[in-house]
Amino acid sequence: MRSSKNSSRRTAIAMASVAAVLVLAGCSGSTTSTDKTASGTLAINWGGFPESWAPGAEMESGYLRVPYETLVSLDAQGEIRPVLATKWEQTDEALTLTLREGVTFHDGTPFDAEAVKVNLESIRDGKTAYAGPLKVIESIDAVDEHTVRINLAQPTPSLLTQLSTRGAPMGSPKAIKAGTIAQSPVGTGPWAYDAKSSTKGTRMSFQYYDGYWDGEDSVGFQTVELYAIPEDNAATGALATGEIALTDTETSQFSRIESNSALKHLSYPALRNNPMFFDRGKGGAFEDVKVRQAACYALNTEEIAKLEPDFKVRSQHFSEGEPGYNPEVTGYTHDLAKAKELMAEAGNPKVQVEMLAAPFNEKQMQVYAEQLGKIGIDVSVQPAAPPQYFSQWNSGRYALGLGSNDELTPYDWYQAWFAEDAPGNPGKAESAELKKAADAAIAAGATDEADALWQDVTKIISDEALTCAHLAGEELIAWNTKAVTDVKASAQPWETNAIDYKALRPAGK
Template identity: 30%
Template sequence: MTETDHKKILAERLSARFGRRAVLKGMGAGIVAATAGGSFPSVARAQQSGHLKIASIKVIDTLDPHFTGFLSAIQIINNIHNGLLKIVYDGENVTFEPDLAETWDLEDDKTHVFKLREGVKFHDGTPCDAEAVKFSLLRVKEGEPKSPHAWKLALLDEIEIVDPLTLKLHFSQPYAFLPVALNGSTGRAGTIVSPAAVEKYGTDYGRNPVGTGPFKFVSWRENDAIELEANTEYFEPDMPKLEKVTFVLMNEASTALAALMSGQIDGMTDCPMQLVDQVEAFPKANLYGEIEGNYTFLGMNCKKGPFTDMNLRKAVAWALDRETLVKQAYFGRAQQAYTPISPPMTDFFDPDIATSGRGQWFDLEKAKEFRAMAEEQGEIEVTYMMAERGPVGTRVAQTIAPMLAKIGIKVNLELIEPATWVKRRNEGDFDLYDFEWVADLDPDETIYPEFRSDGAWNFCGWVNTEFDELCQQAQVILDSEGRKELYYKAEDLLMDEAPIGIMAHMPIYKVFSDKVQGFQYIPADLVNLHTVSLA
């Protein structure tokens, strides 16, 4: 098989995966661009001006890309760092294109060659070369403490430095997920950090990030703001345009919207659904958003408490009235989910899934049958921890509680602060919680890291080694139909044993003042400010 054949197979495998208004349909074009070779034009330096103030609504755990589990953090990280690859959206298609890599080639189906841009430096003045890239990849793959993104590089056998600007990545098997893993946005495994800064700050790197991106980190004032300033030596022409960016840390989205309408801030990284009507009615704001690769779910603790009983979990899963949830909790803007794989993944999503017999849906009689088989009969009392976080706040919890009462489960709703909610979820200190996994670009990241038996994000504590093996097999198959068959089997196990009750696929919204120009929407929950300016 020739080199061109390898590129073609990978490009075709990825190009069909997403439809219009979603990520990855243009992957074929991205591979061509990545492997075309040639030099980038000489950089034209931008003249920076303007101070953008944007409300960051959700919890930010760390600005270390190799350890964050939050897209709210990536929204900031992606303005400080770059990846080997990046996601580009033209309004119709999204491609993976070179970022720190100047070219990306394939010697065979297991050997990827990356030629880096010349002269790129980290914000601390140290060079971004092959050694730095190798450092970042190994930090993810085998560093201590262990990165939650290490699974993305599990098949990476060797990193060969050919010359100061060229690396060969040798994999044990063909790896279909690699382009997603190596983008510096949602992938995170391919985000490149300054080795000198990691050595200097150690575990505090997440509070002192040093990348190559269009903006430099300045400060993080707890419960106040994260400040960035322009990187005047940024390698992309005419970027950035802003002199300064302040991410104002605001817990209340309604307060943020009021600040936007009064001109105190210029945008919001997230706009909850309950505020969308107000934004649409406000003439001096622009709303961005559509249904993206995501799913929402009710999580149940499989390690302790009443939901160690699978029959009780199944009863809950079948008791959720998704139609009511979409209307009441998601303001009619979401779409009922049957399994985690979402509609934008056109090469994997089944448009007829509602009549396929696969997945979970509302069936109260079936829920009662499973409830009758549960170990504990009579009324069961559980705690549902909730917080004013996410696209709809506590509306999901409030909508679900009366549904579970119909199968003899008394739900005590516990309202806690978002940061406490995250801590307790991560520690497994809950009976029930609801959450959303967003910005998924591939079925692998849709289910595998979240529910792998020993996964860092498997907060429910569900264990099924057959599920693990099916996902691992799918990672090394380039054929879409073969991958789909394996992921369907894995999904079926997940839906049948019900560590979660699947709920909806939802749109993700962002809003900016009409003074903000040049924002390029990417349907992966990103807030890239590279091209943004203020009128």
């Protein structure tokens, strides 16, 4: 998935002025193994760079999981596995973590309980994309150097899952306090950012960190270089020549990739996409549930799926088998007559709203604006550069927005977007029915009744049409087998650009 819909573009500055060597390489059809690979350098293209590297910022795993690590991770079976935390014990009142000893950040700062406290508090208390799910943290105690107790305001069995995601990487507390971490990441991962070897806007270089806790044998490459090639044809050409070893891609490139025996590709579900009705408070454009429902029936996701072949139409946010999935939720199948009927019942109000668009989703928004116009909802799509888009699209300035919800549990999804104090609910609107259902599900904690209660929450969110028109997209990754082997999708679910960097090995070694 690339700029047309990839949420990596929500954190990327798509720069057309790519390094000349890569663009020129993209014109060639040959396949070579580069000196980079031979010297232990892995060159990867994700099409841009994050606007901010600070913990809690919206950066994708393709970037984040080079310098950073999380406290725990998920394996392919969805089980929690140790990373920076080696043991844990959770009750309804607290989550206690035993931390790995002998770990340091790239600036030499010790990784300890105080570091965890600084990271989680900065994410929870800052204006971050992932603050919502961490609001449950009442306080954090550094019990001793390698033990941290996270005190909870309410039972939160999903907290460990949240700590495994890109929403909670561990960054140097020294760099966080200095504010430098936004532009210069400092984590505990195998590779440390090397500003001197980097070229602003073109290449970011990360060198193996000699103090890495898991040792040099745990990685296959000494250097990881991230490139910013936003144009698909140029990226495929650079891949074919071996100037880069791996890239995200699009289905339009498959014929070129498959015609070259050295190139391979894979895909996996990585993106959830849906419009959000932000202005639903008292007097808001979408205050009336019938107007929101009418909008949902007017939207035709099948048209989007035709435009974007790797998008699949969904009835709801969660997949079958995931917590929160409710088989009774059938979604809003496109029905223009039903949409017009609901608008009439609402009194055919004059609805004029704006929504902000970025280059990667403007086409989809224009289609939605045209569809909503058929029932009298006038949507003005305002193009914006990615930095403006990411800071404003869900700020409350715009009544309607198109985003990607990557929350893995219904608790996190509710706390991120629908609770009265959720960061993604700028209008602070929440019905009494939804709050009552969510409170009951939260109180149930990890009991057998909890899943059914969260399914009730999912259904209310659908019935109230707080969001709809769900789509699921696939991440598409291509690589040059003469440069790199052992490429596979990460076990972390619903992460774009997700690969297991530590598992990658130079070809022929």
